[in-house]
């Protein structure tokens with residue numbers, strides 16, 4: 001069995017290699033050979049040139065005709081999903097997307113993914129040869145195995161990069177946090193984080209947030225986003241402040257052990273997914289909670 | 296200069312109102328109202344704003360069923376000029392959807408095709424790439440900002456670790472992120488006028504639906520306590536004890 005692994009996120013790529021390297025000959029397509037080589041793929045192929053979906057899809061199309069992979073496993077990022085969509089068309093192969101768990105069985109593949117925005121978990125069997133894998137498909141573990149390193153040049157794309165602005169990522173890993181204080185649009189403005197931080201400190205929690213807070217407004221860095229398209233967390237305690245509780249958010253925190261929600265709207269759906277809820281202004285509530293907890 | 300913009304809009308069950316069977320956990324879809332998918336709305340809004348600024352025309356396309364005339368009307372009310380409904384939607388098969396939509400797009404002169412980056416119910420995110428590959432037009436993905444200048448489209452593409460400003464020659468495909476805009480709520484008068492506007496309807500032919508076996512489709516279990524305090528003072532009293540216990 002031969003698997004081609006690609007992701008523009010080296011973290012997800014390491015997870016994909018770790019997932020398949022014991023069952024298959026894995027070839028890894030990466031922009032960082034030095035990092036990727038540590039995870040035990042049989043071959044590590046470095047890409048030179050801009051990582052744009054059109055260029056990567058063309059490179060994989062050629063590799064597929066040379067190598068005939070049984071599965072093309074792609075990390076779920078914006079670029080990854082674009083590449084998968086292009087390849088499904090270019091190679092006339094069936095693709096499954098946003099997969100949380102995968103099993104290969106002969107020519108068949110069994111995959112699980114959320115559906116209806118996260119309301120249900122869908123398990124399917126199909127003949128898919130392209131799988132887009134969500135972050136966390138396996139734990140990334142380094143391997144002493146030897147890897148053969150080579151390089152390919154990507155073709156230029158019809159799309160040109162004008163500029164690039166890095167997002168300041170933090171150093172936290174909220175997936176491992178035991179206590180999370182998560183803020184939503186109810187925070188109102190970035191400056192109000194100052195009012196949440198002392199509370200988070202008092203409960204020894206990491207701060208995370210809903211998608212608008214992390215992506216739209218950038219009040220928090222994107223690696224703190226919880227949800228369907230963000231991190232899936234499972235802390236002992238998840239405290240949701242000013243988060244309405246849309247299903248896409250719930251999909252990221254439903255494995256929390258204990259959930260506490262504060263929202264000024266008593267009909268907010270977050271209360272359906274909470275063990276304890278307080279209806280009220282989050283700033284009032286956390287100021288008082290902080291005092292009580294410290295007592 | 297004026298632009299011809301095609302928008303791809305999907306109709307979905309209102310997932311916020313959807314319940315699951317308390318016994319089996321299976322989704323209950325009967326009687327769940329249908330509505331326009333979230334990012335499709337952002338896509339319509341982006342297109343209508345382009346028209347308002349530069350002139351041109353907004354054409355919406357939906358691969359749906361007989362029941363999908365309502366989303367077409369919703370798009371008309373938001374400012375779309377013309378709509379094509381392709382019926383025969385067999386469910387979530389991105390390759391089938393991409394082909395059905397692309398064959399119609401080919402018949403319509405356009406500068407841009409705008410769609411959502413990932414739809415809110417199935418969120419496969421495969422359509423942007425597939426449509427781009429079928430049409431052979433460049434894809435500018437997950438846009439949080441779109442700028443047009445002559446025949447050039449530039450977008451700010453929100454990736455996981457950075458924001459890329461990218462540019463390409465039109466015709467091109469742009470997928471949008473939820474963060475690009477706040478879709479408008481059309482006034483009643485516009486909604487009424489939209490109801491009278493004709494919809495072009497045709498049936499999809501030659502659908503090649505891949506074989507997929509559903510092994511299960513169930514809601515993950517939730518057994519939360521759901522103890523909600525409407526009196527904050529009481530809530531703070533009780534919840535602080537719970538927190539103290541939990542963080543010990």
Ligand SMILES: Cc1cc2nc3c(=O)[nH]c(=O)nc-3n(C[C@H](O)[C@H](O)[C@H](O)COP(=O)(O)OP(=O)(O)OC[C@H]3O[C@@H](n4cnc5c(N)ncnc54)[C@H](O)[C@@H]3O)c2cc1C
Pocket residue numbers: 183184185186187209210211212213225226227228229230231241242243244245246247248249252262263264265268280281282283333334413414415418473
């Ligand atoms: C494909 C797709 C993927 C998505 N992925 C994610 C994801 O990964 N993560 C995610 O979070 N979302 C995701 N979303 C977005 C999701 O649908 C919601 O839009 C989002 O979760 C809403 O964020 P929010 O709860 O912070 O904001 P809102 O829904 O605006 O809620 C704000 C809440 O704050 C309350 N509030 C306001 N002021 C106060 C106050 N002073 N005190 C107390 N309460 C107050 C309000 O009552 C309200 O309930 C996704 C959407 C799509 C379509």
Ligand SMILES: Nc1ncnc2c1ncn2[C@@H]1O[C@H](COP(=O)(O)O)[C@@H](O)[C@H]1O
Pocket residue numbers: 303304305306332334335338356357358359384389392396409410411412413414415417418419420421422423
């Ligand atoms: N059946 C459909 N008809 C029209 N547009 C669609 C359809 N399905 C998906 N789309 C568009 O494609 C986007 C991404 O969908 P997906 O790739 O399925 O996650 C959506 O936000 C819509 O803009």
